[in-house]
Structure formats: C-alpha cells, structure tokens
Amino acid sequence: MEKVLLRNIDVLDSHTLAVYRSRGGYRAWEQVVKDFKPEQLIEEIKVSGLRGRGGAGFPTGMKWSFVPKESPKPKYLVCNADESEPGTFKDRLLIEKDPHAIIEGTLIAAYAIQSNTAFIYIRGELAFGAKRLEQAVHEALETGYIGKNIMGSGYDLDVIVHKGAGAYICGEETALLSSLEGGRGWPKVKPPFPATHGLFGCPTVVNNVETLAALPWIIEHGSAAYAAMGTDKSKGTKLFSVSGHISKPGVYEVEMGYPFVKLIDEDCGGVPDGRKLKGVIPGGGSMPVLRPEEIAKVNLDYESVQAAGSLLGSGGVIVMDDTTCMVRAALNLARFFAHESCGQCSPCREGCHWMEKIFHRIEHGEGQRGDLELILDVSGNIMGNTICPFGDAAAMPAAAFIKKYRGEFEAHIEEKRCTVRME
Amino acid sequence: MDPINITIDGRQVTTPKGKTVIEAAAEVGIAIPHYCYHPKLSIAGNCRMCLVEIEKMPKLQIACNTPAMEGMSVLTQSPKVLAVRKAVMEFLLVNHPLDCPICDQAGECWLQDYYMQHDQQASRFEERKEHDRKREIFGPNVVFDGERCIKCTRCVRFLQEVTNTDELAVVNRGDHSTIALFPGAILDNPLSANVVDICPVGALTDRDFRFKVRVWYLQKTPSVCPGCSTGCNISIETYQNRISRFKPRINEAVNSHWLCDEGRYCFHDLTGGERLTTPMIRHEGGLVPTTWDRALQATLNGLRSAAPSAGVLSGRNTNEEAFLFAKLIRGLSQDCALEVFYQERELTEVQKILMSPDRSPNFRGAREMGASSNGGFDSLIRKLKHGGFSSAYIVGEDLIGTDRDPEEVRQALKKLSFLVVQDIRLTETAQLAHVVLPSTHFGEKEGTYTNRKGRVQKLNAATIAPEGALQDWEIFGRLLDSSGAQVSCSTPSEIFEALAKEIPGYQGLSYATIGAQGIPLGGESQS
Numbered sequence: 001m002e003k004v005l006l007r008n009i010d011v012l013d014s015h016t017l018a019v020y021r022s023r024g025g026y027r028a029w030e031q032v033v034k035d036f037k038p039e040q041l042i043e044e045i046k047v048s049g050l051r052g053r054g055g056a057g058f059p060t061g062m063k064w065s066f067v068p069k070e071s072p073k074p075k076y077l078v079c080n081a082d083e084s085e086p087g088t089f090k091d092r093l094l095i096e097k098d099p100h101a102i103i104e105g106t107l108i109a110a111y112a113i114q115s116n117t118a119f120i121y122i123r124g125e126l127a128f129g130a131k132r133l134e135q136a137v138h139e140a141l142e143t144g145y146i147g148k149n150i151m152g153s154g155y156d157l158d159v160i161v162h163k164g165a166g167a168y169i170c171g172e173e174t175a176l177l178s179s180l181e182g183g184r185g186w187p188k189v190k191p192p193f194p195a196t197h198g199l200f201g202c203p204t205v206v207n208n209v210e211t212l213a214a215l216p217w218i219i220e221h222g223s224a225a226y227a228a229m230g231t232d233k234s235k236g237t238k239l240f241s242v243s244g245h246i247s248k249p250g251v252y253e254v255e256m257g258y259p260f261v262k263l264i265d266e267d268c269g270g271v272p273d274g275r276k277l278k279g280v281i282p283g284g285g286s287m288p289v290l291r292p293e294e295i296a297k298v299n300l301d302y303e304s305v306q307a308a309g310s311l312l313g314s315g316g317v318i319v320m321d322d323t324t325c326m327v328r329a330a331l332n333l334a335r336f337f338a339h340e341s342c343g344q345c346s347p348c349r350e351g352c353h354w355m356e357k358i359f360h361r362i363e364h365g366e367g368q369r370g371d372l373e374l375i376l377d378v379s380g381n382i383m384g385n386t387i388c389p390f391g392d393a394a395a396m397p398a399a400a401f402i403k404k405y406r407g408e409f410e411a412h413i414e415e416k417r418c419t420v421r422m423e
Numbered sequence: 424m425d426p427i428n429i430t431i432d433g434r435q436v437t438t439p440k441g442k443t444v445i446e447a448a449a450e451v452g453i454a455i456p457h458y459c460y461h462p463k464l465s466i467a468g469n470c471r472m473c474l475v476e477i478e479k480m481p482k483l484q485i486a487c488n489t490p491a492m493e494g495m496s497v498l499t500q501s502p503k504v505l506a507v508r509k510a511v512m513e514f515l516l517v518n519h520p521l522d523c524p525i526c527d528q529a530g531e532c533w534l535q536d537y538y539m540q541h542d543q544q545a546s547r548f549e550e551r552k553e554h555d556r557k558r559e560i561f562g563p564n565v566v567f568d569g570e571r572c573i574k575c576t577r578c579v580r581f582l583q584e585v586t587n588t589d590e591l592a593v594v595n596r597g598d599h600s601t602i603a604l605f606p607g608a609i610l611d612n613p614l615s616a617n618v619v620d621i622c623p624v625g626a627l628t629d630r631d632f633r634f635k636v637r638v639w640y641l642q643k644t645p646s647v648c649p650g651c652s653t654g655c656n657i658s659i660e661t662y663q664n665r666i667s668r669f670k671p672r673i674n675e676a677v678n679s680h681w682l683c684d685e686g687r688y689c690f691h692d693l694t695g696g697e698r699l700t701t702p703m704i705r706h707e708g709g710l711v712p713t714t715w716d717r718a719l720q721a722t723l724n725g726l727r728s729a730a731p732s733a734g735v736l737s738g739r740n741t742n743e744e745a746f747l748f749a750k751l752i753r754g755l756s757q758d759c760a761l762e763v764f765y766q767e768r769e770l771t772e773v774q775k776i777l778m779s780p781d782r783s784p785n786f787r788g789a790r791e792m793g794a795s796s797n798g799g800f801d802s803l804i805r806k807l808k809h810g811g812f813s814s815a816y817i818v819g820e821d822l823i824g825t826d827r828d829p830e831e832v833r834q835a836l837k838k839l840s841f842l843v844v845q846d847i848r849l850t851e852t853a854q855l856a857h858v859v860l861p862s863t864h865f866g867e868k869e870g871t872y873t874n875r876k877g878r879v880q881k882l883n884a885a886t887i888a889p890e891g892a893l894q895d896w897e898i899f900g901r902l903l904d905s906s907g908a909q910v911s912c913s914t915p916s917e918i919f920e921a922l923a924k925e926i927p928g929y930q931g932l933s934y935a936t937i938g939a940q941g942i943p944l945g946g947e948s949q950s
Binding site for chain 1: 467482513600
C-alpha cells in the first residue's frame with residue numbers, strides 16, 4: 001500500500017520546507033490555487049470519500065459545503081491539533097515530523113471555504129510540536145504559500161498557531177472555538193452549528209490534523225486514487241496509534257478495512273512474552289472495549305468496528321493482556337473523564353465523578369452489591385443527555401467494561417480485593 | 424411573522440416563528456421544568472432539566488434551545504422524559520447538601536419544588552459529597568453558598584448581559600466547578616441583588632433578608648416601588664405587619680424582571696424609626712399631644728391667618744392625596760404655592776438601566792393632580808428661604824434633612840408664622856412645626872402613582888398603620904370637610920373616580936381597571 005499520511009516521516013529533516021518540497025510538497029497547493037474553483041475542490045473531496053479523522057468520521061467535503069457562500073462575515077478554518085484522547089498519538093507524529101503536510105492541508109481546506117484566516121489550535125502540552133508548526137508556518141509564509149495574494153492568485157490567507165492550555169474538552173470542536181475566542185473551554189449548545197455560527201459567531205470549519213494531512217495527497221493523486229483504497233463507505237487510509245501490552249507499539253498507517261487481528265498480531269507483533277490478549281480498545285479511551293473474540297472478524301473501518309459494538313474513533317488502539325485488572329483499567333479511564341469533565345452540564349459534571357467514586361470503591365475492596373447496576377444506570381443517564389459528546393465518551397467505556405468483564409467486577413466486590421493481580 | 428403549528432402533548436399549538444419549544448409550551452400553559460433557562464438571558468442549555476422528546480429525533484432535546492418547527496410533535500410527559508427528569512434531579516442533588524431546614528431558600532427553592540413534582544425518590548449516591556465555599560460574601564447585598572449552587576450560570580449571564588459588569592465567572596472544572604468573583608471585583612453594582620431573585624436555589628441569598636423569616640410566613644402584596652419615578656412593580660412581602668423584603672414583579676412595560684438595589688432596600692429608611700401616633704401642637708414652646716379635631720382646626724386656622732402659604736407634597740404621595748391636597752391649599756388661599764418634592768442626582772450607566780434621577784415616584788402624577796404652581800420645587804424652596812411665605816404645610820419630607828444647606832432651611836422655617844408638618848416620624852423639620860400630624864407611609868397606603876413615562880399604577884396596603892396615625896388622604900379629606908369644601912372622598916377609589924372626571928389625561932380611567940400591570944395615560948397605544 002502506498003502511504004498517504006506517513007509518506008514523509010522517515011526522511012531526515014522531514015519537518016523542513018526544503019525536504020517537504022523535495023518530496024513534492026506544496027505542488028497540490030499550487031495546483032489548487034491555480035486550477036481549482038472552491039466548489040470544484042469541495043466536489044473533489046466529496047468524491048474522494050474522505051471522512052473526518054478526529055473520531056466522528058463525518059464526510060469532510062460535506063462539512064465544507066455547509067458553510068454559507070454568501071455570508072458577509074469572515075469565515076474561519078480551524079485545524080484541530082488538540083490531540084488528547086487517551087491512547088491517541090497519531091496527530092502528534094504528523095505535527096512533529098510532517099508539519100508542512102498539515103499546513104498544506106490547512107491551506108487547501110481554507111481555500112475550499114474561502115477563509116482568509118486559519119487557526120491551528122494545538123494542545124498546550126505539545127510544546128515541541130507547536131514550535132515545529134510555527135517554524136513551518138514561518139517558512140511557508142517566507143516562501144509565499146501563505147500571506148497576501150498567494151502566488152499571484154489574489155487569494156489572501158493568514159495561518160495562526162494557537163496553543164491551548166491543556167484541556168481534553170478543547171478537542172471537542174465547539175469547546176475549542178470557545179477557547180480560541182479567549183473564553184472558558186466550554187462546548188456550545190447546538191444549534192446553531194459552527195458551519196454558520198462558529199468562531200466569533202462566524203462560519204467555521206474545524207478539521208482534524210489527520211484529515212487535513214490527507215488533502216495534499218488526494219489533490220495530487222486524484223480523488224479516485226484515494227477512493228480506490230479502503231472499503232465501500234470508509235475510504236483511504238487511517239492512522240492507528242497502538243499502545244499498551246504490544247510488542248511493537250507505534251503509529252501505523254493502514255488501508256481502511258484492514259483486519260484488526262492482522263494489525264495487532266502481525267504488524268505490531270502481538271501481545272509480548274507469550275501472554276494472552278484480554279481486551280482491546282479500538283478508537284481511543286472513550287470507545288467501548290472489545291473482547292478478543294469480538295475482534296476476530298473485525299476490520300478497521302467505521303462500519304465494521306461499529307458492527308462489533310464499538311467505534312473506530314481516533315484510532316487509538318489500547319491493547320490489554322491477561323495481567324490487566326479490568327476494574328483498575330475502568331477506574332483509570334473513569335478518573336480521566338471525571339478530571340476532564342468541563343462541568344458545564346449537570347449529567348456529565350456530577351455523573352462522571354459519581355462513576356469514578358464507585359469504581360474507586362470497587363477497586364479498593366469497598367464494592368457493594370448493586371454497584372454495577374448503579375454504574376450502568378448512571379452511565380445510561382448521562383448517555384445522549386449532555387451538551388457535547390463528552391458525556392457519551394465517559395459513559396460508553398464505563399458501561400462496556402462492566403458488561404464485558406462482569407465476572408471480574410463481581411469478584412472484586414465479593415472478595416473485596418483484586419482477583420487478577422493475585423494470580 | 425408566519426405562525427407555526429406544532430403539537431405539544433397532543434395539543435395543537437400555534438406560535439409565532441422564531442419561538443423555542445419551551446416558549447411555545449409556556450404560551451399555552453405547559454410548564455416545562457428548567458433551571459438555567461431564563462426568558463431574559465441567553466440560552467445556556469446546561470441544566471438539562473427541560474429535555475423533551477421530539478418525534479423523529481433520536482435523542483431527547485432541550486426545549487429551551489430547540490426552535491419550534493412546522494409540524495413538530497413534542498412530548499413533555501413521555502416515559503423517557505419523566506425518566507430523564509428524575510435522572511437530572513438525581514445528578515443535581517449528588518453534591519447538594521440536603522439541609523433544607525437550615526437553608527434560607529427553603530420554601531422558594533426550585534430543587535425542592537421540582538423534587539416534589541418530578542423526582543420523589545431517594546438518592547442512590549452514597550459517596551462523600553464534594554465540599555465548596557460556604558457563606559462567601561460576594562458584595563454588600565449578596566452572599567454565596569458554593570455547595571448549594573447548581574451551576575446554572577444565571578447569575579453570571581445576568582452580570583454579562585444585563586448589567587455588563589461581569590463580576591462573576593465560573594471557575595474550575597468538573598464537579599469542582601464553582602462561581603467566583605473575578606480577582607479584585609465585588610458584586611456591588613446597582614442591580615446586584617437581582618442575582619438572588621434569579622438564583623433558582625439557595626446558592627445566592629440576600630444578606631438583608633436571609634434568616635429573618637421563613638418565606639412561607641410572608642404575605643405578598645402587589646405594589647409599586649417608592650424609590651424613584653421609574654415605578655418598578657414590586658411585591659411587598661411582610662411578616663407580622665413589617666416589611667421583610669421587596670421582590671420585583673414582572674412588568675415588561677416598566678421593569679421587566681428586575682429591581683434596583685436602592686429601590687429594593689429603600690423600605691428600611693422609609694418605614695424605620697419611631698412612629699408618630701398622636702397629633703401634636705405647639706404649646707409654650709414645646710410640642711404637646713392633642714386630639715385630631717384640635718390639631719386639624721389649628722391647621723386650618725393657622726393656614727388661613729398666615730397667607731401666603733407654601734404647600735410641599737412628598738413625591739411618595741399618591742395621586743388621590745395630591746388631588747385633595749391641591750384642592751385644600753388652593754381653597755384656603757389664592758396666594759399659595761404648591762410643589763412636589765424633587766431632587767435629582769447623576770446616574771451611572773448601570774443605574775440608568777432601571778433608575779430615574781429622582782427619588783419621587785409620583786412626581787409626575789402629583790403635579791398633574793394640581794400640586795404644582797409651575798415654578799418648580801427649587802424655586803419654591805428659594806422663595807421659602809428668602810422669606811416669601813408666612814406659612815407652610817409640609818407633607819412626608821424632612822426638608823431640613825434633605826437640603827444641601829440644612830441651616831438655611833432651618834432658619835427659613837423658624838421664621839414662618841405657621842408651619843404644619845405631616846409625617847410618620849418626628850423629623851428635624853417636624854420638630855419646628857406648630858402642628859404635627861401623624862400619617863402613613865407608602866406600604867400602608869392604597870392609591871395610584873403615575874410614573875415618569877405616564878403609567879398609572881396601583882399601590883396596595885401591605886401593612887396596617889399604627890393606631891393614631893391617619894392616611895394622608897384622610898387627613899386632607901377631613902381638612903377639606905372642615906373648611907366647607909364639597910368633596911366626597913371616603914376611599915382612594917372614590918377619590919380616583921373624582922379626579923378622573925377632572926384631571927386632563929386621566930379622563931376615562933377607572934380605578935377598577937388599572938390592574939396589576941398599570942395602565943398608560945392616553946390609552947394602551949402609548950405603552
């Protein structure tokens with residue numbers, strides 16, 4: 001398979017403009033500026049079948065097309081580089097190793113919606129990545145890929161790298177916009193949607209790093225070439241950041257529809273030291289865990305993973321072997337979500353902490369009968385009832401851990417101790 | 424605007440385009456429970472109490488932020504909706520202390536009310552509750568209890584959107600989220616106490632009112648604020664014949680949902696102090712108690728024998744009182760001057776949201792009743808200071824205490840050959856009087872005020888005047904009777920019917936139709 005996203009990262013100094021250009025960089029941008037009308041570009045991306053890689057998998061071209069063309073307000077393109085989903089580190093690799101691909105993608109997307117200001121909102125902790133991006137923006141500006149009257153086209157575009165202050169919730173697009181506006185990182189109630197009332201109340205598109213990084217390749221090779229990869233509904237390639245109990249952790253690019261087991265056992269070398277796989281989270285910490293038997297026939301595309309009862313999400317694959325205490329794993333995630341809940345709406349603010357407290361008791365030998373039903377009930381009461389998807393992100397894994405490893409939870413409650421690590 | 428047809432709980436509802444589901448429902452009397460939604464604030468959508476089921480939408484939707492769309496079918500009582508209300512109530516009570524017996528909000532707390540209406544089940548939360556700041560002083564009038572707060576952000580939005588003063592913000596995250604003052608800020612803007620009214624729970628309480636009386640003992644009387652000529656609609660809330668607090672009453676033509684702090688707390692000054700309960704008359708240099716008959720006769724004799732007279736009415740006298748007073752003074756002497764107390768001050772931008780520059784709620788009305796010689800209050804006082812009057816009848820205002828040059832006023836009043844003061848207390852001015860007549864304050868009165876914009880609004884008696892004091896209109900009426908004038912005026916309502924026949928602009932108005940929201944002069948078109 002030809003690499004779309006990781007095509008440059010193994011090259012020395014891949015982050016520099018010189019190397020990027022030597023590998024064909026910015027040719028797509030030149031082509032877009034010279035040959036494409038915005039509508040044409042949107043159509044091209046629609047045909048490519050590219051879907052948002054931030055987790056929701058919404059078709060990118062369609063997202064762009066929601067931006068009103070005749071709006072008198074400025075339009076904004078925002079690159080979401082606030083990667084903070086547990087177990088996800090794919091964007092970070094691109095940011096640090098191939099910042100120009102992200103910038104080129106950002107330029108293309110901004111052009112598609114005719115935005116004159118683009119922001120790259122990067123997670124505060126990614127200090128090195130932010131530096132790389134700033135350097136790259138500077139180089140592109142010097143070269144004339146960004147700025148006024150780009151390559152004589154009459155099109156102006158500014159790109160601003162903005163560092164967040166380190167909040168998971170700011171990866172949610174409307175919370176990101178609130179933060180970018182200088183406010184508290186709180187998701188906004190919808191409607192209205194960002195496409196019409198986004199940043200500073202203006203039409204805005206927020207695209208993930210990986211989504212944008214795929215754009216130059218699609219333009220250069222054509223949407224048909226991209227659409228030729230992957231499955232019927234999930235096109236192209238996707239990055240998977242594999243971590244946990246795995247022999248070769250790292251970021252892998254595979255074609256959509258790639259067999260899950262093949263990725264884990266062959267590409268990543270399987271679970272180390274002859275131990276057995278106990279469970280795997282396919283799409284970052286907010287997605288339901290899958291048991292080994294559940295992934296046997298799963299392919300890595302949106303539909304197949306969903307059919308198995310989880311979601312592809314960000315592609316953050318967390319592998320757990322049979323030494324893992326699932327109660328502890330559930331507590332770990334519950335604690336994360338309790339800590340990161342923004343506190344704006346009642347079910348998430350109160351429910352996430354409540355679940356964490358119960359998981360904490362169970363793990364520490366203070367579980368009671370009825371605790372599991374209570375967590376399932378609380379998670380059910382959060383699901384779908386919150387302002388943003390965070391509520392679901394906290395509720396889904398909690399419920400999945402209990403449903404799929406119920407015996408282990410019950411043993412913790414009955415025996416008042418961890419039954420896994422004692423063996 | 425095109426009307427939209429939607430169905431709510433099977434009822435056909437027609438609503439103007441642009442309304443949300445919660446508004447459309449409210450219009451037909453379907454109350455969808457809510458905490459964060461407030462009709463005068465932006466939509467926050469954070470409490471999740473107003474989640475309703477909408478046909479063809481997979482998830483429940485918040486009624487406060489869902490636009491009513493043609494053909495929409497809304498269910499506010501479906502099993503799913505009833506279940507989610509219980510769930511939201513349970514979440515809101517997770518960290519909320521269950522100590523209603525010692526909470527000042529008890530009895531008017533939305534958590535209590537909605538618990539009874541929508542929840543009624545024991546909490547399953549057995550963990551340790553999170554703690555927060557207790558009784559933090561936010562400003563001169565407002566105190567905060569972080570543990571009782573449900574983070575609906577109504578207070579924050581009020582300060583951002585109505586006063587634009589931004590004293591409060593939400594800080595911290597998750598269940599440590601709390602409301603806090605910005606560093607260095609104090610919640611002391613002129614409308615600060617409104618945050619207490621809009622706080623649905625016991626998080627923000629009124630420092631002046633809290634712990635004085637349980638709210639279920641309060642008697643509520645609709646009336647008009649006596650603070651200034653804006654005429655904000657209020658509810659005077661009393662306990663054991665004392666005013667405990669003012670609360671704003673909603674009137675979109677006047678004050679919307681709000682009341683300024685100055686108005687809210689003005690009853691302390693206007694009603695406090697030792698009350699006069701018997702008329703007094705000057706005898707051998709001192710004031711001695713006397714009967715009403717003697718005091719009134721002395722008043723008539725004194726005014727008749729010492730022309731020219733000055734008549735000064737308080738800005739808090741009603742139209743009915745002003746009508747009689749004008750008749751009385753003009754009948755006694757052709758050579759009199761009449762005015763209504765008036766003093767202006769500079770207002771800040773925030774004060775201007777509600778407040779008028781004066782402190783005379785019925786300045787316009789009283790003058791329209793004839794209590795004005797067209798020279799204005801300042802000119803009357805100047806003339807008084809220069810010895811232009813031989814006698815004066817001063818009602819309800821301590822001219823010495825309120826003037827910029829009290830000594831000048833004192834000397835002028837001392838030189839009068841006859842001074843009658845009608846008030847509720849023995850003020851400095853009253854101490855100089857030849858006759859002192861004990862009367863009543865705004866809270867004991869029935870009658871009407873006409874606000875600055877010409878809206879006639881009704882006052883109702885919230886407390887009973889002490890024995891021995893008479894209503895101002897009653898005093899004027901008895902004086903008119905004794906002076907031989909033919910005015911039938913045994914109740915404020917009768918006096919109003921009389922003035923409505925006589926006073927231009929008030930013709931056609933009827934006391935019975937003024938109602939709780941008042942009525943604009945010159946018909947409804949003016950409002």
